[in-house]
Amino acid sequence: MFKFWKKKTPVPEVAAEPPATENAAIAPETPAISPLPATPVEPVPPVVEATPEPVSEPMLPVAADEVPSAGTATGKKSWRERLAGSAFARNLGALFSRKPKLDEALLEELETTLITADVGIAASTELVENLRKRVNRREFDDAGQLLTALREALLALLAPVAQPLQIVAEQKPFVLLMVGVNGVGKTTTIGKLARRFQKERRQVMLAAGDTFRAAAVEQLKTWGERNQVPVVSQGSGSDAASVIFDALQSARSRELDILIADTAGRLHTQTGLMDELGKIRRVLGKLDASAPHEVLLVIDGTTGQNAINQVRQFRAAIGVTGLVVTKLDGTAKGGVVFALAKEFGLPIRYVGLGETLDDLRVFDAAAFVDGLLPERFSG
Ligand SMILES: Nc1nc2c(ncn2[C@@H]2O[C@H](COP(=O)(O)OP(=O)(O)O)[C@@H](O)[C@H]2O)c(=O)[nH]1
Numbered sequence: 001m002f003k004f005w006k007k008k009t010p011v012p013e014v015a016a017e018p019p020a021t022e023n024a025a026i027a028p029e030t031p032a033i034s035p036l037p038a039t040p041v042e043p044v045p046p047v048v049e050a051t052p053e054p055v056s057e058p059m060l061p062v063a064a065d066e067v068p069s070a071g072t073a074t075g076k077k078s079w080r081e082r083l084a085g086s087a088f089a090r091n092l093g094a095l096f097s098r099k100p101k102l103d104e105a106l107l108e109e110l111e112t113t114l115i116t117a118d119v120g121i122a123a124s125t126e127l128v129e130n131l132r133k134r135v136n137r138r139e140f141d142d143a144g145q146l147l148t149a150l151r152e153a154l155l156a157l158l159a160p161v162a163q164p165l166q167i168v169a170e171q172k173p174f175v176l177l178m179v180g181v182n183g184v185g186k187t188t189t190i191g192k193l194a195r196r197f198q199k200e201r202r203q204v205m206l207a208a209g210d211t212f213r214a215a216a217v218e219q220l221k222t223w224g225e226r227n228q229v230p231v232v233s234q235g236s237g238s239d240a241a242s243v244i245f246d247a248l249q250s251a252r253s254r255e256l257d258i259l260i261a262d263t264a265g266r267l268h269t270q271t272g273l274m275d276e277l278g279k280i281r282r283v284l285g286k287l288d289a290s291a292p293h294e295v296l297l298v299i300d301g302t303t304g305q306n307a308i309n310q311v312r313q314f315r316a317a318i319g320v321t322g323l324v325v326t327k328l329d330g331t332a333k334g335g336v337v338f339a340l341a342k343e344f345g346l347p348i349r350y351v352g353l354g355e356t357l358d359d360l361r362v363f364d365a366a367a368f369v370d371g372l373l374p375e376r377f378s379g
């Protein structure tokens with residue numbers, strides 16, 4: 001697999017830091033780390049058999065993004081283009097293109113549209129109730145003005161959570177932990193983020209903390225080789241906390257700016273996953289009490305209201321400081337972003353609007369709302 005990516009370019013060897021004695025104390029169940037100094041990290045035989053994945057192995061963004069072409073040079077798609085397929089955009093567009101009368105029926109249809117687009121009952125009801133009051137006070141002359149008011153209300157909902165990730169230079173390396181259930185886009189997002197940070201001339205290291213699946217480690221390693229980003233790994237089945245601990249030591253001694261750690265999205269049990277995340281946090285804390293500096297929970301934008309449960313669970317297990325909502329292109333309903341903002345108020349750092357590098361965007365509330373609403377409406 002992935003053979004077609006593999007080029008014979010010189011690759012920076014990631015030498016394993018000699019494990020500190022406290023590492024052994026923290027993770028005594030991981031004897032597989034070689035005590036020899038300056039030995040490249042060799043994959044160790046997996047202790048746990050990786051469960052076969054039902055889905056085909058996804059790719060990190062490589063070729064399409066990095067081969068310059070007319071398309072990528074000029075063709076960054078607008079938010080509207082990317083969000084056009086969402087149920088939110090389509091249904092709202094259909095509702096208002098009929099030039100509806102400003103009446104109770106329109107308000108009810110609007111509420112249904114929002115709920116079916118995953119905005120959530122609470123947020124949808126509140127939004128429409130506020131609009132209804134204003135309709136009753138005769139604040140609007142027509143449906144277009146109602147839509148303008150809806151736009152403002154949606155923006156007000158998202159403005160507090162549109163907080164871009166700030167990399168604090170003093171926290172070096174700045175440790176970014178990616179968490180989220182299987183298949184949401186963690187590893188892909190890591191690749192996109194790493195390239196973004198590289199473009200900002202920051203030195204990045206990756207930690208292959210999804211040790212549950214052999215393919216996940218390979219995926220990250222291959223991507224790292226291709227992009228000259230060092231990847232610390234120990235092969236599938238090894239202890240994730242130990243891999244990430246080693247990576248932090250290594251990133252520190254090499255004075256790198258950012259360490260991004262991948263994690264598993266699923267273990268044998270949900271409790272196992274949450275315990276592992278807790279352990280990663282504890283182990284990192286032994287080296288740097290302030291690490292991880294950002295725990296990014298990745299949410300699949302097509303998940304619907306289950307996203308709410310995922311945030312609750314990961315918050316309880318490890319704490320979450322920011323969200324990435326992926327796959328808002330295509331068939332996503334789009335509204336889950338509002339539901340998350342309403343329910344948690346957690347910063348939304350990035351959104352995924354597609355599979356290319358350019359499609360991981362810093363979350364921009366106005367661009368997002370305007371990308372969902374009908375293009376032309378009278379205010
Ligand atoms: N359309 C689309 N696909 C995405 C996006 N982000 C990730 N994916 C795809 O989602 C799939 C799973 O991604 P992966 O990073 O392996 O998920 P992980 O299990 O959380 O690490 C891959 O096929 C990715 O290409 C996005 O923003 N839009």
Ligand SMILES: [Mg+2]
Pocket residue numbers: 186187188210216262
């Ligand atoms: Mg992954």
